[in-house]
Amino acid sequence: MKPTLLVLAAGMGSRYGGLKQLDTLGPNGESIIDYSIYDAIEAGFSKVVFVIRESFADQFKDRFEPHLKGKIETEYVYQELDKLPEGYSIPEGREKPWGTGHAMLMAKDAIKGPFAIINADDFYGREAYQTAVDFANNSVVENEYAMIGYALDNTLSEHGTVSRGVCDTDAQDNLVNIVERTKIGYLNNKVVFYEGEETTELTGKEPVSMNFWVFKANFFEALEKGFVDFLKEKGTELKSEFYFNALVDTMIKEDKATTKVLSSDAKWFGVTYQEDKPIVQESLQKLIDAGIYPSNLWE
DSSP states (O other): OOOOEEEOOOOOOOTTTGGGGGGGSSSSSHHHHHHHHHHHHHTTOOEEEEEEEEGHHHHHHHHHHHHHHHEEEEEEEETTTTTTOOTTTOOTTTTTTTOOHHHHHHGGGGGOOOOOETTTEEEEHHHHHHHHHHHHHOOTTTEEEEEEEEEEEGGBBTTTTTTEEEEEEOOTBBEEEEEEEEEEEEETTEEEEEEEEEEEEEOOOOOEOOOOOOOEEEHHHHHHHHHHHHHHHHTTTTSOOHHHHHHHHHHHTTTTTTTEEEEEEEOOOOOOOOOGHHHHHHHHHHHHHSSOSSSSTOO
């Protein structure tokens, strides 16, 4: 069964000032999602599932369906606050979404086989999708999943520090732990992370998570149970979120799953703020000039 691509695209872009999922970044109005799906088709994905909000569903479909029809199967699922297991309700005053684990859970009925999950506003590079497909096609262990690990220095910004999940792996490249470093950047041409007034030098080659994972359909069972457990413990809180990668970490520590860290040499980039837009546009143009993408993606 060819894998499905699950695209997390329900964010409202409050820091960006609009729906960055739909913003035009390529020379012919392409968004980052366009490039992601183009790469996924080339790598061998057979279906794409978008997690979006119902409030912008028509706008979203009008934007992508004309390009994708006949090229890849598409399906749309909706992340809304009230989509909760029976017996649970939205606590008064809560406006914040329930998190990436909840968003992924919305696709449970739309995905029947192996799948990869990505952020809508992140550019991951062609080889990452091929690596994901190869793993999905060859992994036969029931609870073996994978994460695409990017070299830290391929994910840094020249405009300030970033927060990254730095991965620890064992001798078999299985994920052991992810350490969140909230301030990583360049200092005197070296990569360092800051802890208070102290700095610690890194090599820049450490694998980091950029939220590109590969799962089997059985992960939805663990996700359902994990979300109920989360609601029991934190369901009355107004800002707590249920993250799928936190569930993976728990499963690893309880020996219920293993996760391969698959290295990618690709250059990652993404849009968080409007100031990121020209940098992304320039990066895409360089890839077009190098012949990696056509100037008109869907021509």
